[in-house]
Amino acid sequence: MIIHNEIILKGRVQGVYFRATAKSVAESLNVKGIVKNTPEGHVWIAAEAPADVLTEFFDWCKQGPISAEVAEWEIMEGPVQHYPDFVIGY
Numbered sequence: 559m560i561i562h563n564e565i566i567l568k569g570r571v572q573g574v575y576f577r578a579t580a581k582s583v584a585e586s587l588n589v590k591g592i593v594k595n596t597p598e599g600h601v602w603i604a605a606e607a608p609a610d611v612l613t614e615f616f617d618w619c620k621q622g623p624i625s626a627e628v629a630e631w632e633i634m635e636g637p638v639q640h641y642p643d644f645v646i647g648y
Contacts, residue, residue, distance in 0.1 A: 560606050562638045565616055567601040569629030576601050577646045579623040584644040589615050591639075594647035606641055 567576070572595050580593045580603060589612065591605035603619065605612055622628050 559608060560638055561609055561612065562604065562606045562636045563612055563616070564602065564604045564634045564636055565619055566596075566632045567603070567619060567622065567628050568599075568631065570625075570627040571601040571622060572599055574625040575623050576626055580619065581644055581646055583618050584615060587611050587615050590641035590644055592641065592645050592647045604636070604639065604641070605644075606638055 577593045577595065580601075583589075584591065584593075584605065587607065589605050589607040591603060593601065593603045596602050605615060607615065616631075616633060620628055620631055
C-alpha cells in the first residue's frame, strides 16, 4: 500500500546538494514525490511509497549527503497525491 509522508529537514541542508542526492536515492528506492528548498533555509520533501520503503528513505534523509548536517526533522502524514516520479522543485 502506497502512503504519503512529508518531511521537513532543518540544519545545514541547503547548498550541500541535498535535493540532487535525495532525488538519486529516491529513484533508487522507487519513491515518488518532490524535494524543495524552503525560504526559511530548510528542505521539504513529499514522498510516496510503501511504508517500509519510506522508512528507509527517511532514514537516509535524516543523515543527508556527506556535507549536510541535519539538526532536526519532522515527519507528517498526508493524502496520497499520486506523483508520477521524483522531481526537484524550485
